[in-house]
Amino acid sequence: MRGTPPAGDTDPDALQRARGGDGEAFRRLVEPYRRELQVHCYRILGSVQDAEDVLQETLLAAWRGIGDYEGRASLRTWLYRIATNRCLNALRAGARRPPHAAAYRTEIPMPEPSHRREEPSWLEPYPDALIDEIADRLPGPEARYEVRESVSLAFLAALQRLPARQRAVLVLRDVLGFRAAEVAAMLDTTENAVTMALKRARAVLARELPDSGRESTPLPDSPQERRIVDAFSRALQAGDVDAIVAMLRNDAWLTMPPVPLEYQGPDAIGHFLATVALRGGRRYVLIPTRANGQPAFGCYVRDPGTPLLHAHGLLVLTLAGERISALTRFHDNSLLPMFGLPRSLRGV
The missing domain is CATH 3.10.450.50 (Nuclear Transport Factor 2; Chain: A,)
Structure with missing residues (x-):
């Protein structure tokens, strides 16, 4: 998978006005990244509802912190840093596992399963209409296909098997294409720690998604x-x-x-x-x-x-x-x- 290209260069005039408290200028700066940030949160959290909540937290934190943004990293990278850490905080807090969703009570007894997971899979579906807002901006069918692959249920279910930090590293490096140094700065860690986390995450995904020779998926709406x-x-x-x-x-x-x-x-x-x-x-x-x-x-x-x-x-x-x-x-x-x-x- 390759990273989604940035939406464009930051407008210096809009940035200056946003730092001065201009809410409309801030909105114009962050709007091109809104949907891809929501999808990023969804990949890590597995829930579109939780992803929207964390996205709103991210935008609020960015608005409050825009005056301190110095431009050493791109605005997109800065926003991804905020969003990723908000996702990790949510996972640590256990906010995604409310007691009422801990088990699904069936109307009748279920037959003996082929496999029983140790814990529930906290995964929700994501509407294609929202994915298309990102995919349609990308050049060429291959890039659009990669975006859809990175939100496939099989890929997301495999991500759920990873510890939260490994999950974030794999998404940032292999899905979004950020460099190891950028990911280390986002997570306040070292490049070596990022490299080791990515190696472990890839090994788990290789076990969870081993069928690289599977017949190709038909094209959407073909x-x-x-x-x-x-x-x-x-x-x-x-x-x-x-x-x-x-x-x-x-x-x-x-x-x-x-x-x-x-x-x-x-x-x-x-x-x-x-x-x-x-x-x-x-x-x-x-x-x-x-x-x-x-x-x-x-x-x-x-x-x-x-x-x-x-x-x-x-x-x-x-x-x-x-x-x-x-x-x-x-x-x-x-x-x-x-x-x-x-x-x-x-x-x-």
């Missing part, structure tokens, strides 16, 4: 992707477990953050769908959207007694070649408005 997504949508809405299973890779995963239970392989996933998701003839209506550079759906369940469809979370597909390599289900309905999706629908 005919290949639409064909797979449409077939999956038809199968799930019809409750056709066999058709869904036939679309899965042999090593496909079903995960449900923050639930620490994971199911791997067509048999385990098919059993889960038949005994939990589609149990008793339950039927869904799927509304297409996109999350983390991947096709996704808002899920709605029919209410037999009314014409309403009630929200039932967000489902994200990870594709590899002509198959589905992962199904990631987010049960939190409060995420839906970020994707422009309602809490309920009239029957369709």
